[in-house]
Amino acid sequence: MPRDSLPGLTLCNNAMLRRATRKIGQYYDDVLAPSGLKATQQGLLYQIHIGDEPAMGAIAASLIMDLSALGHTLKPLIRDGYVETFADPDDRRVKRVRLTPSGLVKLDEAMRLWRRAQQHFEDRVGKKKAASLREALDDIASLDLDPPPATL
Amino acid sequence: MPRDSLPGLTLCNNAMLRRATRKIGQYYDDVLAPSGLKATQQGLLYQIHIGDEPAMGAIAASLIMDLSALGHTLKPLIRDGYVETFADPDDRRVKRVRLTPSGLVKLDEAMRLWRRAQQHFEDRVGKKKAASLREALDDIASLDLDPPPATL
DNA sequence: GGCAATTAGTGGCATATACCACTAATTGAT
DNA sequence: ATCAATTAGTGGTATATGCCACTAATTGCC
Numbered sequence: 611m612p613r614d615s616l617p618g619l620t621l622c623n624n625a626m627l628r629r630a631t632r633k634i635g636q637y638y639d640d641v642l643a644p645s646g647l648k649a650t651q652q653g654l655l656y657q658i659h660i661g662d663e664p665a666m667g668a669i670a671a672s673l674i675m676d677l678s679a680l681g682h683t684l685k686p687l688i689r690d691g692y693v694e695t696f697a698d699p700d701d702r703r704v705k706r707v708r709l710t711p712s713g714l715v716k717l718d719e720a721m722r723l724w725r726r727a728q729q730h731f732e733d734r735v736g737k738k739k740a741a742s743l744r745e746a747l748d749d750i751a752s753l754d755l756d757p758p759p760a761t762l
Numbered sequence: 763m764p765r766d767s768l769p770g771l772t773l774c775n776n777a778m779l780r781r782a783t784r785k786i787g788q789y790y791d792d793v794l795a796p797s798g799l800k801a802t803q804q805g806l807l808y809q810i811h812i813g814d815e816p817a818m819g820a821i822a823a824s825l826i827m828d829l830s831a832l833g834h835t836l837k838p839l840i841r842d843g844y845v846e847t848f849a850d851p852d853d854r855r856v857k858r859v860r861l862t863p864s865g866l867v868k869l870d871e872a873m874r875l876w877r878r879a880q881q882h883f884e885d886r887v888g889k890k891k892a893a894s895l896r897e898a899l900d901d902i903a904s905l906d907l908d909p910p911p912a913t914l
Numbered sequence: 915g916g917c918a919a920t921t922a923g924t925g926g927c928a929t930a931t932a933c934c935a936c937t938a939a940t941t942g943a944t
Numbered sequence: 945a946t947c948a949a950t951t952a953g954t955g956g957t958a959t960a961t962g963c964c965a966c967t968a969a970t971t972g973c974c
Contacts, residue, residue: 630899730910747782758882831931
């Protein structure tokens with residue numbers, strides 16, 4: 611059976627990354643569930659919080675996320691009153707984002723749950739290993755990946 | 763400015779994983795674009811190919827993906843005629859999946875591009891580092907992450 | 915000053931992915 | 945044989961994310 615000897619998906623960096631992300635995402639989501647936020651939303655609120663009324667473009671850049679994707683992701687948070695936006699007075703193209711008071715409370719609640727999730731995860735994986743994984747992830751996120759040379 | 767000294771998102775395992783996934787996903791997607799497939803689709807076709815007419819549940823389990831999510835992801839591939847499904851005669855609850863001839867051709871085309879993407883990526887990151895990253899990702903994907911102990 | 919080029923966001927569309935409620939088929943226990 | 949419990953998928957709904965075409969605001973250059 612030749613097919614059985616083919617390399618599994620274990621060889622594709624992208625596939626492995628996605629697979630692990632699904633797994634861990636579900637875990638963090640589960641733990642955060644009581645707050646009503648998804649892990650992505652908690653992360654986004656946090657990112658907004660630690661920024662100084664960041665512009666959308668700045669957030670998108672930090673998160674290596676498409677600007678329009680950020681816009682879409684922001685919508686439920688605005689709808690639910692956790693976040694608000696306003697035009698930068700110095701450059702009206704720029705839209706800045708901040709937490710509402712209610713958003714701050716919600717972030718606080720979510721962060722407690724996040725700490726639990728994070729802690730337990732690190733206990734299971736090992737603090738050292740988790741840190742080196744994050745470092746490796748940051749490295750590849752920082753790569754300057756030009757497209758591969760045309761079909762040489 | 764106290765906020766500037768707060769830990770960045772760099773500390774959250776989940777956030778870092780997602781961030782890196784977005785980055786690498788875009789890269790693989792770019793390289794695969796000429797085939798008309800997204801990297802996720804190429805990965806799914808490959809997974810189906812190396813399986814022996816796998817059941818949907820089996821595919822979902824391999825990929826650590828929700829069964830219904832797999833169903834949705836499969837739809838465009840079926841619509842485009844790359845994949846077909848059929849009921850398992852021994853257990854009609856089970857739906858098995860296989861590539862169509864056209865799907866096989868398309869996978870072949872995509873795999874050539876994938877090899878380019880993979881190769882270039884590994885050249886940039888280092889074969890060793892990439893392999894150890896994948897191993898770490900596989901490890902965490904294999905974790906048995908029970909929910910963290912209630913608010914101790 | 916005026917217009918071309920650039921920059922920041924938006925809205926539409928498509929895929930990716932999850933959860934839930936529901937159906938159909940099977941299995942198990944009596 | 946029967947019927948409750950389990951298993952495999954489906955469909956709906958919601959978020960996550962990307963690309964593209966488009967608009968508005970700015971910047972640069974003459």
